[in-house]
Amino acid sequence: MSDRSSAVSRDDGNGDTEARFIRRCLELAARARGATSPNPLVGAVVVREGVVVGSAWHHRAGEPHAERLALQQAGPQAGGATLYSNMEPCCHHGRTPPCVDAIIEAGVARVVSAIRDPDPRVDGKGFEALRAAGIEVSSGFESQAAAELNAGYLKIQRSGIPFVIGKAALSLDGRLATRTGSSQWITGEQARAMAHRIRAGVDAVVVGVGTVLADDPRLTARHGGGAGPRYRVVLDSHLRTPPQASLLQQRDGVPLIMTTQAAASGERQRLEKAGATVLVVAADGQGRVDLPAVLVRLAALDVCTVMLEGGSRLLTEALQIGIIDKVFLFYAPLLIGGAEALPLWGGEGVAQMDEARRLQRVRHYRLGRDWAVEGYLRTPPEPE
């Protein structure tokens, strides 16, 4: 529901006031990137006569919501004020009491929001409750940016499946590694720092066991920008991950190995002893860990956003079956060459040009001597 037309716009000469305060909410919300799942990222600002008297963001699930924190800060000044938030205020008792009650109690006059909360317990009912209490409600400001910020939350609420990002570092000729499997490092420091910041904002990173064997990655987020993935996942149908793998030595985030029934129990015990959590999921037609089953299993662990970080076989399978919502591709001005050098998308590929996958909402970044391209492969997150 986007009722932008009914919104009251008070232009102060600095552009749309409503959009400006919603952008502030989005900035505040983003501070908790990677920390709030399964809850959304929410920021709230209380404004009285053009002056911000309260601003806050939701820090993590189970802790107070942004709206309550901002109202607390505003205290009695919230009476007659406008409350901005990037998502519809909640109206249900979850782990914390409903924000709608706090907004009504505080005597807020107007609520301005970006998008509706698709949680079936809310889904427009928060706005309705506010209107029923005589509060003026408008929604639809900066709604695309708000939907993108909470892409994982919106997708899991609507489909039960996490939002999937595919990420890779590539040479200009589209290779992930040389023909001998060497890939460290294709891109430079700035590109790797951006990749770590993206990693810090997702709930789980996933690699194929081929990458563990070739690169021995840690899969932690080492450049700040968020809490870091709660799960560092390896897809390993027969438990080939060595117990001394670096990702098992790290404390940040649970090292999770997803395997199949076919794995030997002795290997499982060795890996569990080394600190791994081992989960058995369904196998696909080729006896490998089934990717859709992995997503369902991760959703059950409150994972809203997953980043697939390679290698070629994993990304190829994911592209083939169409589960990648968005890609972040980092390109270095290098040519690797070689028909045997691993491509981003191997297998057969498409037959005709019009079958090629085209990215939507493409963004480019210059990162020192490298570039990044970001774009959606499936329907981009929409406000509704």
Ligand SMILES: NC(=O)c1ccc[n+]([C@@H]2O[C@H](COP(=O)([O-])OP(=O)(O)OC[C@H]3O[C@@H](n4cnc5c(N)ncnc54)[C@H](OP(=O)(O)O)[C@@H]3O)[C@@H](O)[C@H]2O)c1
């Ligand atoms: N440039 C980059 O961004 C980047 C990133 C990562 C890796 N790399 C490079 O890529 C190479 C590794 O890539 P890779 O293609 O050999 O291996 P990979 O994609 O990392 O792992 C593939 C393996 O994962 C297991 N797997 C389990 N379930 C799967 C599924 N549903 N789909 C696909 N694989 C599944 C399979 O082994 P089982 O059958 O035994 O389970 C499969 O052989 C290395 O050279 C590494 O340096 C580059």
Ligand SMILES: [Zn+2]
């Ligand atoms: Zn709330």
